Amino acid sequence: MSFANTHTEKAPRSNISPASERRTSPTTEGPEILARTRVHIRDIEVGGKGFVVIAGPCAIESAPQIREAASLVSAHGAHILRGGAFKARTSPYTFQGLGLDGVRLMRDAADAQGMPMITEVLSERDIEGMVEFVDAFQVGSRNMDNTSLLKELGQTNKPVLLKRGFAATIKEWLLAAEYIIVGGNNQVVLCERGIRTFSNETRFTLDLAGAVLARQQTHLPVIVDPSHATGNPALIPALAAATMAAGLDGLMVEVHPDPTVALSDADQALSPELYRGMMEQLHLLASVMGRPLS
Numbered sequence: 036m037s038f039a040n041t042h043t044e045k046a047p048r049s050n051i052s053p054a055s056e057r058r059t060s061p062t063t064e065g066p067e068i069l070a071r072t073r074v075h076i077r078d079i080e081v082g083g084k085g086f087v088v089i090a091g092p093c094a095i096e097s098a099p100q101i102r103e104a105a106s107l108v109s110a111h112g113a114h115i116l117r118g119g120a121f122k123a124r125t126s127p128y129t130f131q132g133l134g135l136d137g138v139r140l141m142r143d144a145a146d147a148q149g150m151p152m153i154t155e156v157l158s159e160r161d162i163e164g165m166v167e168f169v170d171a172f173q174v175g176s177r178n179m180d181n182t183s184l185l186k187e188l189g190q191t192n193k194p195v196l197l198k199r200g201f202a203a204t205i206k207e208w209l210l211a212a213e214y215i216i217v218g219g220n221n222q223v224v225l226c227e228r229g230i231r232t233f234s235n236e237t238r239f240t241l242d243l244a245g246a247v248l249a250r251q252q253t254h255l256p257v258i259v260d261p262s263h264a265t266g267n268p269a270l271i272p273a274l275a276a277a278t279m280a281a282g283l284d285g286l287m288v289e290v291h292p293d294p295t296v297a298l299s300d301a302d303q304a305l306s307p308e309l310y311r312g313m314m315e316q317l318h319l320l321a322s323v324m325g326r327p328l329s
């Protein structure tokens with residue numbers, strides 16, 4: 036199978052065909068894709084002209100924490116609230132998330148800000164309980180290969196953010212997306228979140244080239260998560276700017292009202308100050324690049 040790389044030229048953003056005329060396969064050989072897919076997470080379009088920022092804590096910890104986080108990320112221009120209720124932690128002895136109670140707390144916090152929200156689904160068993168509360172499902176890096184979960188998400192009518200497995204090739208990532216799409220759900224956003232390399236100075240290695248390549252080889256929007264990629268808040272604003280400069284569709288970042296007390300991924304959370312600075316920088320860059328950010 037080959038991934039023809041002519042799709043971006045053949046699919047100008049200004050010439051979008053109706054959904055009925057689109058190919059839905061990101062990976063099929065043969066005739067060019069007619070148009071880039073635009074994914075709608077409620078009223079937020081991903082894959083259009085604008086650059087979309089998804090921000091929030093690693094995990095939903097309590098009602099006040101997620102409310103404060105939602106208010107903070109919204110105040111500085113994030114479009115979509117993120118936060119994990121079902122956490123895929125490396126160790127079973129660490130905080131595993133609040134489960135469906137957390138999803139409900141996040142729904143309230145997002146509604147209070149008038150924002151859509153996204154949260155990770157770990158198992159197909161949880162889809163039914165979650166689907167009425169979430170605006171989009173996230174599939175985590177550790178689940179990219181979980182084909183039964185992907186197939187089940189293909190049967191839902193909610194968009195899916197598909198993170199790249201940290202040891203997955205681009206081709207494997209795109210074929211994972213195809214598992215969702217062939218089920219009938221073409222509302223898929225790809226998210227590069229770092230891959231494992233020999234380097235251990237950062238948590239993972241951000242494959243920015245791979246993200247750009249994935250966007251050239253498919254009609255799907257591609258965003259970047261520099262939080263998990265680097266594990267280092269000091270590096271995140273620079274990689275967020277690089278993501279926008281590379282012409283990608285958006286960003287997912289972890290932000291905590293007080294990272295010193297965060298129950299998961301405390302070391303990589305952006306503080307309110309760093310988050311504000313990052314957003315100010317992105318607004319400047321967006322105006323230079325002609326990318327709407329608000």
Ligand code: PEP
Nearest residue numbers: 119175176177198228263
């Ligand atoms: C997350 O975004 O909460 C997360 C667990 O990320 P990843 O699946 O990329 O490790």
Ligand code: MN
Nearest residue numbers: 093289299300
């Ligand atoms: Mn995290």
